[in-house]
Amino acid sequence: MTLLRRGEYHAFESDGAPYVYLVPSAAVFRLDDASCAVLDALGDDDVALDSLAGSLAPRFAPAEVRATVHELLGARAIRAVAAPVEPVRAEPPRRRIPLTTLVLNVTSKCNLSCTYCYEYGEDRIVEASRKPRFMNEETARQSVDFMFAEAGESPVVHLTFFGGETLLNFKVLKSALAYAKERATALGRQVDASLTTNATLLREETIDWIVENDVGVTVSMDGAREQQDRFRVFANGQGSYDVIIPNVRELLRRHRRPVGARVTLTGQNLDVIGIYRHLAEEIGFWEVGFAPVTTSWQREHAIQEEGFDRMLGQFRELAAEYLEHSLAGRHHGFSNVRDTLEEIHKGLSKSHPCGAGLGLMGVATDGDVALCHRFAGSDAHRLGSVQDGVDHAKQADFLTRHHIANKTDCATCWARPLCAGGCYHEAHTRYGSTTEPNLHYCEWIRAWTDTCLRVYGTLAERKPEFLRQFE
Amino acid sequence: MRHLKPVNRKARQIESMHAEKDVVALQQGGSPAPSGPHIPLGCSFVFAPGWEVDSSGGTAGLCQPVERDLFDCHITCFWPAHVPDLYNHAPDWTGSCAAAQKDWRKIDLIFP
Numbered sequence: 001m002t003l004l005r006r007g008e009y010h011a012f013e014s015d016g017a018p019y020v021y022l023v024p025s026a027a028v029f030r031l032d033d034a035s036c037a038v039l040d041a042l043g044d045d046d047v048a049l050d051s052l053a054g055s056l057a058p059r060f061a062p063a064e065v066r067a068t069v070h071e072l073l074g075a076r077a078i079r080a081v082a083a084p085v086e087p088v089r090a091e092p093p094r095r096r097i098p099l100t101t102l103v104l105n106v107t108s109k110c111n112l113s114c115t116y117c118y119e120y121g122e123d124r125i126v127e128a129s130r131k132p133r134f135m136n137e138e139t140a141r142q143s144v145d146f147m148f149a150e151a152g153e154s155p156v157v158h159l160t161f162f163g164g165e166t167l168l169n170f171k172v173l174k175s176a177l178a179y180a181k182e183r184a185t186a187l188g189r190q191v192d193a194s195l196t197t198n199a200t201l202l203r204e205e206t207i208d209w210i211v212e213n214d215v216g217v218t219v220s221m222d223g224a225r226e227q228q229d230r231f232r233v234f235a236n237g238q239g240s241y242d243v244i245i246p247n248v249r250e251l252l253r254r255h256r257r258p259v260g261a262r263v264t265l266t267g268q269n270l271d272v273i274g275i276y277r278h279l280a281e282e283i284g285f286w287e288v289g290f291a292p293v294t295t296s297w298q299r300e301h302a303i304q305e306e307g308f309d310r311m312l313g314q315f316r317e318l319a320a321e322y323l324e325h326s327l328a329g330r331h332h333g334f335s336n337v338r339d340t341l342e343e344i345h346k347g348l349s350k351s352h353p354c355g356a357g358l359g360l361m362g363v364a365t366d367g368d369v370a371l372c373h374r375f376a377g378s379d380a381h382r383l384g385s386v387q388d389g390v391d392h393a394k395q396a397d398f399l400t401r402h403h404i405a406n407k408t409d410c411a412t413c414w415a416r417p418l419c420a421g422g423c424y425h426e427a428h429t430r431y432g433s434t435t436e437p438n439l440h441y442c443e444w445i446r447a448w449t450d451t452c453l454r455v456y457g458t459l460a461e462r463k464p465e466f467l468r469q470f471e
Numbered sequence: 472m473r474h475l476k477p478v479n480r481k482a483r484q485i486e487s488m489h490a491e492k493d494v495v496a497l498q499q500g501g502s503p504a505p506s507g508p509h510i511p512l513g514c515s516f517v518f519a520p521g522w523e524v525d526s527s528g529g530t531a532g533l534c535q536p537v538e539r540d541l542f543d544c545h546i547t548c549f550w551p552a553h554v555p556d557l558y559n560h561a562p563d564w565t566g567s568c569a570a571a572q573k574d575w576r577k578i579d580l581i582f583p
Contacts, residue, residue, distance in 0.1 A: 002580050019478065027482035029475040049579070062567070066577060068474045073580075074489045075475055075482075082582035347481020460478045471480075 003046045003081040004069065006039065010414040012450055014457025020077055021453055024088070026349040026417040028456065029075060034060050034068040039077065046081050090403035092396040093351075093358070098152030101360040103373040104143055106135045106172050107164035108365055112198050113235045116266055116293045116301045118374065119164070123296055123429045126364075126377040134169050135365040139386065140176035143363050146386035148183055150361075157184075161195040162362070162373045167206055177213055196220060196262070198232070200240060202247035211254055218260045219248060219285070223275035230268055231301065248283060258286030260335060265311060266293045266301040272314035280333040289335040290315075294374075294426050297440070308444050316451050323455045326466050340418070340452040341459070345470040349417035351404050356424060357383060357395060371398070371434075374425040381434070407437045415442075415449045555581045 008023040018031045020039075031039070041047065041055055049069060053062040060068075072078045079085070108119065108131060118124060135143075144159070151157045159180050161173055177193050184191040194216030210217060221244065222228045229239025252259055261279045265272070272290060279288045292311070295302045303311065318334045325332035352358060356372035363369055364377035367386040375381035383398070384390040400406075402424070410416045421427070422438035422445070430440060459466050477483045555561040560581075567577045 002582060022482075025481055025485065026479075027485050028478040029482050030478055032474050032476070035474040063577065066567075070576075071472050071474050074472075075485050077475075080580065080582050345479050347479045347484070349481070457478065 002049045004042060004049060004052065004073075004078050005046050005081050006042050006044070007072075007076045007079050008414065009077055010450070010453070011039070012453050012457070014454045015461060017457065017461065019453070019457050021344075021414065022075060022077055023414045024349050024417055025076065026344075026347040027075065028344065028347070028453070028460075029077070030457070030461075034064055035072060035077075038065065038068050038072060042078060088405045090400050090405040092399040096152070096392070097358045098154045099147060099150035099157070099359060099361060100154050101158040101160060101355065102143065102147040102150075103160045103162050103360065103362045103376070104135065104140065104176065105162050105164065105362060105364055105373055105376045106140070106166055106169040106176075107133060108377065109133045109168055110163060110165045110198070111168065111200055111234070112165065112232055112240055114232050114264075116231050116264060116295060116299075118294050118425070118429065121295070122299065123294070125375065125380075125425075125428065131368075131377050132365045133164075135172055135363075135367075137172055137175050139363075139365070139367045140172050141179050142367060142386045144176060144180045144183055146363075146369070146389065147180075148187055148189065150390060151189070154189070156190045156192055158192045158194065160373075161193070163196070165201065166195045166197050167201040170201075170206060170209075174209060177215070181213075192216070194218070198240065199244040199247050199251070202244075202251055204250075207251055207254055210251070211256065214257055216257055217251065217255065218262050219244075219251075220264070221248070221261050221279065222263055222269055223271070224278040227269050227271070227275060231264075231266065245283075252284050260287040260289060261285040263288060263290045264293050265290055265303065267303050267307050268301060270303070270307055270310050270314075272311060273317060276318060276334065285333060286331075287333040287335040287338070289339075294423070294429050296429060312444060312447055315448060319451050319455055323458060326459060327463050337452055337455060340449065341456055341467075342470045343418055344452060344456045345467050350420040352399065352402055353420040353422050353424070357398050357402075361390075371424060401435055406435070409437045409439060413442065413446070415446045418449055419445045 009020040010023065011018065011020050013019065018036050020029050020031060021027075022029070037056055037059060038052065041052055049066070052069070053065040056065050069078065073080065108126070110117070110120070113120070115121065119126070147157055147159065159177070161176075163169075166173065173195070177191075180191045180193070193213060196218045197220070199219045199221065209215070220232075222230070222232055225239065225241040228241040228244075232240050234240060261283075263275055263279070269275075275290075276288050279285045292303050292308075293301055315336065319337045322332040322334045322337045354360070354372075356362075356375075360372055361369050361383065362371065362373035362376035363386055366377075368377060368379075368382050369384045369386060369390060370376045370378055370381045371383065383395050402421075404410055404416055404420045407416075407421045410419075410421055413419070419441075421436075422441055424434040426438050426441075427436045428434050430436070430438065472486050472489070475482075477486045555564050557564070561579070564579050564581055565571075567579070568574050
């Protein structure tokens with residue numbers, strides 16, 4: 001007698017059809033009547049195959065039930081109670097993951113004084129005064145050499161410039177990218193450059209360089225005038241909207257590569273749909289991505305629980321709009337849903353929440369290498385330097401300690417293949433440690449992942465060609 | 472898979488994994504032909520008493536395809552196959568399999 005039990009999965013409906021998202025494989029299967037009936041009949045109990053076949057006998061022949069059970073066992077949507085379960089072990093990757101993205105913090109200085117900024121605000125982790133304020137040309141060149149050395153055989157490497165305000169160090173941006181292109185040609189590789197800016201310093205000369213070098217641009221911007229000027233202000237308190245808008249329009253007019261906007265949501269700025277309308281439809285950004293502010297919970301700009309509900313409701317509305325546009329073959333720029341759809345399509349099941357310390361690293365102004373741009377310059381999160389290379393023992397230790405298998409709170413969550421505990425920096429800011437999972441986001445992440453799964457199911461059924469862009 | 476429709480890339484990988492690992496009988500004719508190296512799934516291919524000569528030293532009664540092994544080998548063969556414990560633990564493991572050549576897929580799964 002074989003006792004059967006439900007495996008770990010999240011059941012959802014899309015366009016009226018039943019689906020399962022399996023954990024931890026991250027596979028998505030559509031169910032037919034028989035497989036639905038078997039999963040329902042199992043419920044939360046252990047049921048013998050014979051009695052399962054017996055209870056479903058009026059609707060399905062025993063052979064049909066057995067065949068269905070066989071398939072469900074193969075996909076691990078159910079399991080035999082007596083079959084041993086192999087535990088997931090916390091260990092570093094078996095082979096070294098090549099570096100594919102290097103983020104250069106070319107300056108820690110900024111000409112804006114956004115009150116919620118994690119780099120300067122009350123939650124900062126790097127004492128900026130201890131490091132040079134600007135990266136010099138030599139360190140930038142060493143960073144490029146480091147990037148190619150750590151990239152292994154990767155045919156394309158991504159060089160991203162970050163700050164502070166990136167364009168305050170335009171001279172070094174220019175020389176670093178020129179050197180990276182020269183090295184790429186010599187090594188037979190390709191380099192793809194991008195930067196994030198607050199758009200205050202986008203002048204003719206900078207736009208010329210961006211267009212000429214096909215640099216990807218993300219503009220940090222919070223919405224219309226009132227939203228933008230609430231937090232994104234100059235040191236004297238003056239808002240930045242009127243300064244950046246002509247620059248942004250000029251960039252969008254001239255740049256061939258799609259330009260994205262990246263919005264920081266706060267307790268005071270949660271009109272997601274209004275912001276989207278303004279940035280995507282009125283200003284003309286190709287994509288708009290939203291992220292809640294990273295902050296301690298007690299700060300004034302922190303998003304409280306009801307704020308997350310409001311955010312989710314609007315994310316869902318935009319996701320529905322994204323689906324409608326995609327089915328009709330039209331572009332929609334809500335990048336949060338696009339990013340999640342890509343991960344669902346590929347079936348990513350993450351051992352770590354993001355590429356930080358794996359395929360992505362951040363470089364501080366003095367050449368210290370850390371997990372990502374948010375930790376660049378923090379001695380406690382240093383993994384090496386561009387001059388001396390990565391301390392691979394330290395990296396392996398970090399990856400082992402932060403493996404999903406060590407996040408006990410995540411062990412029973414169905415969303416862990418995509419979330420894996422969430423941002424290290426967010427956790428560090430909230431709980432004082434990068435190893436903590438971001439428990440304040442759990443409900444939100446599950447609800448949002450469920451929304452994206454529903455969008456995915458409908459697209460897969462009604463417009464499969466749309467998903468080919470993620471291959 | 473007939474009851475589960477793979478939707479994303481991972482699901483398709485799971486499906487193909489199972490398609491490749493299905494049991495293939497030695498004497499299975501017709502198409503599709505079994506893919507990959509065909510390793511005999513007999514009672515023993517290392518010492519191969521039944522693959523090269525039969526129990527009487529001739530070649531008339533060589534080992535049969537795997538579905539027949541299940542019954543022939545453990546009951547009649549001089550070199551018996553490993554089967555579940557028929558007397559205590561799993562007396563009815565082949566209960567729903569009346570004609571092994573056709574319905575060997577119905578043989579129950581046995582776990583320790």
